Amino acid sequence: MTSEPGQYSQVPRRAVIGTALGGVATTVLPGTAHAGQPVHAESGGKHPWVLRDTMTTDRAWAAFLRGQDLLWTRLPTLWYEGPFLGDGLLGSMIYQEPGANRIRFTVQHGEVQDHRPEFGSGWGTCRLPVGHLTLEPVGTITAVDWRLSLWNAELTGTVTTTAGTLTLAALIHDEVLAVRVTADGGERGTWTFHPEEAISPRKISEAPPADYTANPPWTTRTTTDGTEQVLQPLTGGGQTATAHRRTGDDLLLSVGHSHPSDTAAAADSLRNLGRAKSYKALRQRHIQWWHAFYRKSFVSFPDQRLQSFHWIQLYKVASASRAGGPVMATSGPWLEPTPWPAVWWNLNVQLEYWLIHGFNHPELDSLATTLRQNQEQLIANVPAAYRADSSGVGRSSDMFANRGVGRPGTGAETGDLTWALHNVWLSYRHSMDKSLLRDTVYPVLRRAVNYYLHFLTPGSDGKLHLPSTLSPEYPVVPPQDTNYDLALIRWGCQTLIESCELLGVDDELKPRWQEVLAKLTPYPVDDNGFMIGADTPYAQSHRHYSHLLMVYPLYLVNWDQPESRDLITKSIVRWHALTGAHRGYSYTGAASMYAMAGDGDTAITYLRKFFDPTTRYPCRVNTHYTEAGPVIETPLSASQSLHDMFCQSWGGVVRVFPAVPAAWTDLTLHNFRTQGAFLVTAVRKAGKTRFIRVRSLAGEPLRLRHGLTGHLTVLLDDGTPARTHDLGDGTLAIDLPRGHEVLVHSGSRPDLSIAPVAVSEPGPAWGLP
Numbered sequence: 001m002t003s004e005p006g007q008y009s010q011v012p013r014r015a016v017i018g019t020a021l022g023g024v025a026t027t028v029l030p031g032t033a034h035a036g037q038p039v040h041a042e043s044g045g046k047h048p049w050v051l052r053d054t055m056t057t058d059r060a061w062a063a064f065l066r067g068q069d070l071l072w073t074r075l076p077t078l079w080y081e082g083p084f085l086g087d088g089l090l091g092s093m094i095y096q097e098p099g100a101n102r103i104r105f106t107v108q109h110g111e112v113q114d115h116r117p118e119f120g121s122g123w124g125t126c127r128l129p130v131g132h133l134t135l136e137p138v139g140t141i142t143a144v145d146w147r148l149s150l151w152n153a154e155l156t157g158t159v160t161t162t163a164g165t166l167t168l169a170a171l172i173h174d175e176v177l178a179v180r181v182t183a184d185g186g187e188r189g190t191w192t193f194h195p196e197e198a199i200s201p202r203k204i205s206e207a208p209p210a211d212y213t214a215n216p217p218w219t220t221r222t223t224t225d226g227t228e229q230v231l232q233p234l235t236g237g238g239q240t241a242t243a244h245r246r247t248g249d250d251l252l253l254s255v256g257h258s259h260p261s262d263t264a265a266a267a268d269s270l271r272n273l274g275r276a277k278s279y280k281a282l283r284q285r286h287i288q289w290w291h292a293f294y295r296k297s298f299v300s301f302p303d304q305r306l307q308s309f310h311w312i313q314l315y316k317v318a319s320a321s322r323a324g325g326p327v328m329a330t331s332g333p334w335l336e337p338t339p340w341p342a343v344w345w346n347l348n349v350q351l352e353y354w355l356i357h358g359f360n361h362p363e364l365d366s367l368a369t370t371l372r373q374n375q376e377q378l379i380a381n382v383p384a385a386y387r388a389d390s391s392g393v394g395r396s397s398d399m400f401a402n403r404g405v406g407r408p409g410t411g412a413e414t415g416d417l418t419w420a421l422h423n424v425w426l427s428y429r430h431s432m433d434k435s436l437l438r439d440t441v442y443p444v445l446r447r448a449v450n451y452y453l454h455f456l457t458p459g460s461d462g463k464l465h466l467p468s469t470l471s472p473e474y475p476v477v478p479p480q481d482t483n484y485d486l487a488l489i490r491w492g493c494q495t496l497i498e499s500c501e502l503l504g505v506d507d508e509l510k511p512r513w514q515e516v517l518a519k520l521t522p523y524p525v526d527d528n529g530f531m532i533g534a535d536t537p538y539a540q541s542h543r544h545y546s547h548l549l550m551v552y553p554l555y556l557v558n559w560d561q562p563e564s565r566d567l568i569t570k571s572i573v574r575w576h577a578l579t580g581a582h583r584g585y586s587y588t589g590a591a592s593m594y595a596m597a598g599d600g601d602t603a604i605t606y607l608r609k610f611f612d613p614t615t616r617y618p619c620r621v622n623t624h625y626t627e628a629g630p631v632i633e634t635p636l637s638a639s640q641s642l643h644d645m646f647c648q649s650w651g652g653v654v655r656v657f658p659a660v661p662a663a664w665t666d667l668t669l670h671n672f673r674t675q676g677a678f679l680v681t682a683v684r685k686a687g688k689t690r691f692i693r694v695r696s697l698a699g700e701p702l703r704l705r706h707g708l709t710g711h712l713t714v715l716l717d718d719g720t721p722a723r724t725h726d727l728g729d730g731t732l733a734i735d736l737p738r739g740h741e742v743l744v745h746s747g748s749r750p751d752l753s754i755a756p757v758a759v760s761e762p763g764p765a766w767g768l769p
Contacts, residue, residue, distance in 0.1 A: 048719040049743050051681065051693060053670070053754040055298050058291065064756050065151040065294065068308040070622060070767035072146040072157070079106070079336050079630070080620035081768060083148040083155045085172040086319030088366070089326070090255055091333030092177055094155065094170070097134050101141055103159065105133040105170070107177065107193075107242065108335040109255040110326040113398050114200070115236035119209050121342040122202045125398035127335050128215075129196035130242055130255055131230065135181065136190045139163025148767070150315045153290045154283070163187045169279070172319075173286035176276040177253045191251050193244055195230045205339040205628065227273060231266055238262060243269035250279045293318060297360040298670040299646065300756040302663075305611075305763025306642070312623045312766060313639040314359050317352075320632065323363050326399040327370040328352045331630035338629025342396045345403075345416035346472035347544055351585060351633035353423050354553070354640040357430040358647065360673040368424045372440040374401045378417065381405050382451055390454065391447035393417045395472070408455040408485075409467035411477040418448045418488040422554065425495055429649075429675040432698035434503070442499045446509070449492040452485070453512065456520075463521040471532045472546045478533025483523050487550035493517050523550060523557075529571025538574055541581035545589045548575065552593045555650040559597045568597070576606075583617050584610045584625055584634035588641045595644035600659035607641050610634070623766055647682070649674035653731055655705040656682045656692050666757035676700035681754065691745040691752060699738030705731045710746040717741040 054060055075096050076082035082095035089110050097104040107130045116124035139161030146157030152171075159166040164185020171178055181189045198215040200208070208214075218232045225245070232240040238259030243266075245252050254276070256268030276282045294314075301307055320332035330340040330348050343349055349367060356364045371378070378391035381404050392405035395413050406412020421444055428436045456464045468477050471484040493513040500507045524531040531537050532547050548571060550556040557564045572593050576582070591607035594600075611619050617627055625634045646669055648655040654674050660667060667684040674680055677698035683690045689707045696702065706712075707730060714722040714734060722742050723735040736742050743752075 046719075047717055048715060049717075049749070049752060051752050051754055055295075055670070055754060055756075061291070061294060062151050064300075065311065066149070067304075068150055068311040069765065070148040070312065071765040071769040072144055072767045074768040075103075075141060075144050076622070076768060079334070080624045080626055081622055083146060083170075083767070084316070084319065084334060084622065084624070085153070085155065085170060085177070086333050087172045087175065088318070088320065088322030088364075089333065090172050090175045090177060091319065091335075092170075092172060093334050093336075096141075100134075100136075102134040102136045103141075105135070105177065105179065106334065106336075107131050107133060107253060107255060108333055109175075109240075109257060110320075110329070110333040111257045111399065112240050112255065113257075114198070114215070114234060115238050115259050117398075117402050119212055121394075121396040121398060121403055122206075122339075123200045123209055123212060124236070125400075125402055126200040126202060126341040127329050127331070127398075128198045128240070128341075129201060129335055130232075130240060131193060131195040133177075133179075133244070133251075133253065134192050134194065135159075135166070135168075135179075136192065137161045137163065137166055138187050146767075150311055151290070151294065152287050153315065153319070154286070161187055171283060171286050173282050173289070174275060175254050175256075175272045176282060178276065178279045178282050179251045180249050180279040181251070182249050191244075191246060193228065193230065193242065193253070195232065195242070198232050198234065198240070201335060201338045201341040201629070204337045223270070227270065229266065229269065233262060234259075239265040241265040241269040243273055245273055247278070252276050252279070252282075290318075293361070297358075297672060298668065298754065299672070300668045301642075301646075302666055302757050302760040303763070304759045304761060305766075307759075308763075308766055309611075309619075309623055309635075310639050310642055313355060313636055314361075316623065316632075317356060317364055317636055318361070321352075321356075321364050321366045323365050324369050325366045327366050327401075328632060329399070330632060332632040334624075334630065334632075336630050340396070340629050340631065342398060343401070344396050345393050345401075345420055346395050346413060347546070347585070348631065348633045350419055350423055350553075351588075351637040351640070353636075354426070355636055355643060357426060358640075358643040358672050358674070360671050360679065362427060362431055362673075365427050367420065368427045368436065368440060370399065370401065371420065371424060371444055375444060377401050378444060379447065383407060386451060386454055389447060390451035391417060391444055392451050393420070405451075408452070408469050411468045411470055413470040413472055414451070415469070415485045415488040416472075418445070418452075418492050419549070421445045421448060422488075422491065426675070430673050430677060432677040432700060437499055438503055442496070442503060442505070445492055445496055445499070446507075449489065449496060449513070450509075452489050452492070453516070456489075456516065458519070459521070461521075462519065464516060464519045465521050465534075469533075472544050474532050474542050474544070474546065475540070476532065476536055478524075478531075478536035480534045481521050481524055482533035482536075482547075483530055484533075484546040484549060486520065486523055487554055487556060489516065489520060490550070490556055491554045525567065528574040529567055538571075538578070541578040542575065543581045543583040543586050545575060545586070545593075548572070548589075548593070552589065552596060555596070558651065560651060560653075565597070568593070583627060584619065585637050587615075588634060588637040591638075591641040592644045595641065595659035596648070596650075598659050600645050600661040600664075603641065603645055603659050604661040607638060610638055621766060621768060643672075647672050647674060647680055649676065649678075652676075652701070653703045653705050654678060654680060654694070656680060657684055657689055657707055658705070660684065662687070663761070665760075668754060668757055670754045671695075676702065678702065683750075683752075683754070690750040691743060693741055693743050693752075694734075694736065695741045696736045696738050699736075702734045702736045702742075703727060703731055704734055704744065705729070706744055708744065708746045712744060712746050713749075715743045717743075 164187030258264035394403035397403035
């Protein structure tokens with residue numbers, strides 16, 4: 001689904017979900033004869049160097065990813081213990097039916113929600129449960145032997161009972177859950193679909209609003225071909241329909257959701273089943289998609305447990321999100337009882353999407369497409385007096401970003417849309433697709449910053465100040481100048497000025513943005529570092545790092561500024577010195593901040609806290625995460641922490657192996673995507689970088705912090721030495737035209753092999769092995 005190299009795919013959702021991936025990035029350029037021997041169409045000359053990529057065959061990929069698979073030899077009893085499947089819309093988790101000799105396959109869908117905004121995102125526009133299947137054997141379950149294959153995105157294995165054996169295989173593709181079960185001995189499996197009440201999962205933590213009316217009960221029907229269908233009407237309009245059909249050993253199930261139509265969902269669910277035909281037919285399309293998907297990038301490092309985790313997160317995010325589909329809620333498509341059955345905009349949604357960039361998968365970015373498609377709703381979210389020029393979004397919303405935002409001066413949380421737009425800016429920077437900048441970043445950010453501008457007022461010090469706003473989710477509201485918002489205002493004004501230059505726009509507001517940058521009050525700081533805001537020190541444990549956004553991920557205050565290093569360090573130390581409220585993403589955030597500082601050993605020490613079972617909220621055995629309910633962002637952000645150790649590209653500089661832990665002496669990156677739309681391949685052996693290859697997808701200026709010593713060879717793919725300029729601090733400016741590659745190494749020509757590295761830190765498989 002990616003378009004031409006360097007371009008960002010923004011196509012309708014139904015054209016995206018479940019289709020085959022195209023544009024797979026390799027070292028082969030247009031006009032190549034075969035893999036490994038590129039020939040430029042422009043010059044026709046032979047490539048002067050060849051990467052020997054050992055990861056070009058199905059066999060190599062299948063073998064490598066098999067080593068990362070999740071395994072079960074015990075029946076999982078909880079959702080965060082079991083296998084999980086998804087296609088960006090439909091999701092299923094597999095575990096024991098509570099208190100019963102059955103296996104539950106949950107059936108949930110990212111588009112299924114209520115449509116009554118008058119009751120807020122917790123009740124009125126929340127995600128709604130669909131139901132679950134149960135597989136009931138004849139005998140008592142005594143053992144399981146399951147494997148969740150990442151390569152095939154398929155669960156396979158056996159269920160042993162006192163009566164015999166059930167052999168199962170399951171996958172989700174094109175909004176169809178497909179399961180094949182065969183029986184041996186005296187065993188046979190009985191399937192039952194259990195609809196669930198269409199009420200907010202938030203009921204576990206609070207009662208419904210006083211005037212809330214329950215959704216009507218579901219009805220069932222059977223079609224002429226034996227398909228069973230459950231129809232769930234909604235009080236606020238619309239319908240959810242679940243259809244399932246069993247043919248021989250195969251069971252196929254699909255969910256449709258429609259609004260405002262109260263009939264379209266029924267037709268959609270039947271149409272999806274009609275396309276599926278059989279398990280075998282669906283599987284063929286399914287594995288074609290996934291096999292093409294994985295080939296877009298490769299990473300290998302010597303810690304087996306973390307390496308497996310990292311690849312599982314790529315599988316997870318592709319199971320949970322596709323461009324054009326619903327933006328990920330806090331639980332992704334796997335809804336379980338939770339107080340957070342919606343999209344959370346004050347940290348969760350931002351952390352969910354960072355890892356897709358380095359992994360080279362822009363086709364997973366449903367956040368960017370959500371903001372592009374719902375611009376009118378973002379306008380409607382601000383108070384009526386500001387809708388002429390402003391936009392915003394409240395803390396939590398449905399998939400359409402439907403949630404009002406409060407006013408500065410009332411202690412409201414106001415910066416969440418601006419932070420989300422930083423993610424879209426990152427999508428632009430990693431693709432350099434001007435349409436994404438023109439159609440989404442620039443117009444929406446202009447309105448988000450405008451909302452702030454209405455409330456900035458000059459003080460007696462001649463500086464511009466912002467009245468009281470909330471730093472998510474700190475319990476004390478500063479009287480003014482909350483650091484969360486000051487950082488976002490600075491980033492927003494800088495980015496708007498840069499966007500105008502890139503788009504050739506002479507915006508009448510440019511002088512105002514320049515004035516704000518010149519006069520905005522400095523960040524409030526004290527002896528412990530960054531404060532929450534004016535007259536509000538960081539004085540109690542805080543799970544968020546909202547007061548540190550200027551450090552990470554905005555990099556406005558960063559390690560390349562020697563004068564900022566002491567402030568950064570003491571701010572992070574202070575943040576983690578006050579314990580009690582920290583959660584998983586508190587550790588992943590600190591890891592990324594120390595990675596920015598080039599301190600890989602401290603970074604990995606903090607990251608490992610997320611995997612420490614003695615911490616209060618550790619990573620779970622299937623790599624999911626829970627607090628009071630499922631929250632998908634933290635494991636995904638842990639993968640970004642690894643990316644920040646491997647390769648960074650903030651501030652216009654591509655930094656290769658900037659913070660690799662000393663114990664990881666070997667590391668391979670291949671087609672790691674960076675800002676500027678570069679694909680970086682680099683190999684580290686025996687603690688030293690051996691070579692770096694960079695391919696330019698957009699022709700942007702390349703500044704490379706390479707980490708190499710001695711005499712450098714910098715060779716273009718047409719055989720000529722690249723034009724370079726030494727910028728100091730180990731950074732090299734390299735002239736690299738679009739569509740071309742450069743090889744950088746020191747000493748004699750190294751081995752240019754791309755291959756998995758040997759495991760030096762063994763660890764058990766994820767799951768219940």
